[in-house]
Amino acid sequence: MQIDVNGAPHAITATDVAGALAELGWGEARVATALNGSFVPAAARATTALANGDRLEVLTAMQGG
C-alpha cells in the first residue's frame, strides 16, 4: 500500500506501524510516532493497523528553544 512517511510517499508491504518502521529501517531506532495526527505509543505500534493513504510521522530529538 501507499502511505506518507514524514511527508513523502512510500510504498510498503507492512500492515501495521511496527512493521512499517522495520521496513523503513527504523526498527531499532529511538523514535516517536503519530498516525494521521494522533500519537501512537511504542507499545501500540504492533497493533495499530495501516490503511492506504495514511500519514505516518516518525519524530526524533532535535535542538529546540
Next chain:
Amino acid sequence: MRDFYGVTLQTPMMLGTARYPSPAVMEAAFMGSGASVATVSLRRERGAGQAFWDMVRGLGVHLLPNTAGCHSAREAVTTAQMAREYFQTDWIKLEVIGNADTLQPDPFGLVEAAEVLCADGFKVFPYTTEDQVLAARLVDAGCRVLMPWGAPIGSGMGLNNIHGLRTLRAAFPEVAMVIDAGLGLPSHAAQAMEMGFDAILLNTAVAEADDPAAMARAFAMAAQAGALAATSGPMGTRDMAVPSTPLIGKAWL
C-alpha cells in the same frame, strides 16, 4: 522559594539547545553557565536524532521538551504526547503559536491544550503573555508554572511590558514564573529576577553571541545576582537626593 512541580532548580536558568555554531559550543554554554534545564524539541527523523539525544542526556540537566511550531491545540497535544514518551519526562513547554510574525501565543488554543494535558498528567510550562486573565485560565486548567514572554521570541528586546509583568507576578504569588523569550542582555535577566520571577529561559541571546559560553555565564551570573537582590529587600526610590555620608561631624572649613 517556589519550585517547579516539586523540583527545586540549582540555578534559575533554563537554556535552549538551538542555533549554536556547533554541538561543542552548545555543551560549553551549558557547562559554563550551570543552566539547570535544557529545552529540546521533536522533529522528523533524518538520522541525527540519536546523537543529539545522547548529547543532551549527557548534559546532566532537566529536559524540557517544547511544542514549538504548533499552531493548534491538537498539534500541540499530539506533540506533547510524543515528547513524553521520547524524552521520558512529563514536563512540557507548551507553545501554541497564534501569529507567524510575532510568534505570540494563541491564548484560546493554549488554554484548550493546557486543559487536555494537565488532565492527562502532564506538568505544563505554558509559554504565555503577561495577560492576567489568560494566566488565571491556565492556573484553573492545572498549570503550576507560567512562562510569560519578555518580548517576542528571538527579538532580544528584554522586558517589553514591565508594568504588566509586575502585575502578573503579584497576582499569583504561589505560581512559579519563568520569563521566557525576548531576553537579549544579562541586564534583562537581572531585571526579571529582581522583579521576583523564579527563572529565565533563553536561547538566541546566548547561541548567537560571538562567544556563547561566556555569554551564557554572564546571563547565569546576572540571574543569580537578580535573585539574590529580590530576596534582599531592595530599597525604595525617591524623587530627591539623600546624602549617604552623615552630615553630623562634618568639619567647618
